[in-house]
Amino acid sequence: MFEPFPGNYVWNLQTNLALVCGGNHGEIDVANRPLIEAAKAGADAGSAQLFDSWIAVADQVARNAEADEAAGYLLSAGSKYLRASSYYLSAERMQSRDYAPRWVAYDKGLALYHKGSALRGLHVEKVEIPYEGSSYTGIFIHDGSGTPRPTLVSVNGLDSMKEQVNMAGHGAVNLERGINTLFVDQPGTGEAIRKRGLVAVYDGERWGSPAFDYLLTRSDVIHSKIGIFGLSFGGYHAPRIAANDPRYALCAVMGANHVWGKRQRERVRNEGENPVPHYWDHVMWVFGFDDRDAFLDYADQITLDGQVEKIKVPFLVTHGENDRQIPAYNAQLSYEQAVNSPKRHLRIFTRADFEIEHCGADNGTVMRDYIADWCAETFAGL
Numbered sequence: 001m002f003e004p005f006p007g008n009y010v011w012n013l014q015t016n017l018a019l020v021c022g023g024n025h026g027e028i029d030v031a032n033r034p035l036i037e038a039a040k041a042g043a044d045a046g047s048a049q050l051f052d053s054w055i056a057v058a059d060q061v062a063r064n065a066e067a068d069e070a071a072g073y074l075l076s077a078g079s080k081y082l083r084a085s086s087y088y089l090s091a092e093r094m095q096s097r098d099y100a101p102r103w104v105a106y107d108k109g110l111a112l113y114h115k116g117s118a119l120r121g122l123h124v125e126k127v128e129i130p131y132e133g134s135s136y137t138g139i140f141i142h143d144g145s146g147t148p149r150p151t152l153v154s155v156n157g158l159d160s161m162k163e164q165v166n167m168a169g170h171g172a173v174n175l176e177r178g179i180n181t182l183f184v185d186q187p188g189t190g191e192a193i194r195k196r197g198l199v200a201v202y203d204g205e206r207w208g209s210p211a212f213d214y215l216l217t218r219s220d221v222i223h224s225k226i227g228i229f230g231l232s233f234g235g236y237h238a239p240r241i242a243a244n245d246p247r248y249a250l251c252a253v254m255g256a257n258h259v260w261g262k263r264q265r266e267r268v269r270n271e272g273e274n275p276v277p278h279y280w281d282h283v284m285w286v287f288g289f290d291d292r293d294a295f296l297d298y299a300d301q302i303t304l305d306g307q308v309e310k311i312k313v314p315f316l317v318t319h320g321e322n323d324r325q326i327p328a329y330n331a332q333l334s335y336e337q338a339v340n341s342p343k344r345h346l347r348i349f350t351r352a353d354f355e356i357e358h359c360g361a362d363n364g365t366v367m368r369d370y371i372a373d374w375c376a377e378t379f380a381g382l
Helices: 009-020 025-039 047-070 074-093 101-119 162-167 170-176 190-194 205-215 234-244 260-270 279-287 292-299 329-337 366-381
Strands: 124-131 134-141 149-155 180-184 221-231 251-254 315-320 344-349
Touching: 009 025, 009 074, 025 047, 025 074, 047 074, 047 101, 074 101, 074 162, 101 124, 101 162, 101 190, 124 205, 134 162, 134 170, 134 190, 134 205, 149 162, 149 205, 149 234, 149 366, 162 170, 162 180, 170 180, 170 366, 180 205, 205 221, 205 234, 221 234, 221 366, 234 251, 234 315, 234 329, 251 366, 260 292, 279 292, 315 329, 315 366, 329 344, 344 366
Parallel strands: 149 180, 149 221, 221 251, 251 315, 315 344
Antiparallel strands: 124 134, 134 180
């Protein structure tokens, strides 16, 4: 992993994810250089200073985009708006829920994501998915032709957002292989938690099945070829959903999360590599708890033991051998217990792949492309 902040895994992870999502190394370097000393105090202590530095760069990139747009250079403007969006969302993600400036940054990030996508001519359609008397949002990525295609539902991790996952290239590589993608901000993530107060649940089929139902309403989706993909905490949700909604035609995981609840108790004991600063405040917000012990009791239910045995469709598990957040044995557990999958496959990525960290954050292309290839091949064989 590229580590501009020695010893500060959380800030290094943020930098790598921003690069994976299309960030420019020169712009990110300008954002990071004033933070070298602050990083030594730990991920939580300097997070407001990190925010200010990254937002300053995002603001300038957005102004540069405006100048391009005014000159009629719309493709160039679109590219810059998308990079600015990535920086706003990246900085926002690193703050506690009580940090008021994050909400302005989030709104800017969303607005510039859609503006940049439109100027680039990308087919990004915002959709609403009904859910238990409310709804959550998704973005449907397609080629604009209306041709029915296989489709993947993409499930976020604990702290990721649909726009970031798409900017990491998943929608584009799927399209190249003839696959649409529905990126969702499921309850507990993105707009669902920030705008609608929809908290995460252990039984994700409650919102995963409505995503399938939504796709059945679209004429540009082959209804017999709808799969589900999850990364990070989505590596728990996606298999559980496929296990409990047999309509899904396949399941693929980037970063297994077989015993996520157990991992939280381990984090209490050893404060291992966390994905964001203010971790416990963040995770209790996501799940709607005010007490950590009560949350941990709830999280004991978050396990795939007794679930993946019910998967009866093709199932792919990928993992990095040096994942510092979720140990690789999780991938082995998910693979070994999926005894009823007609096509199960485990792929551990090693140093030879140049991608060994959590969900491929140290490279961003290898797991992503492998999963897209596997899904295309598997859809073709159905």
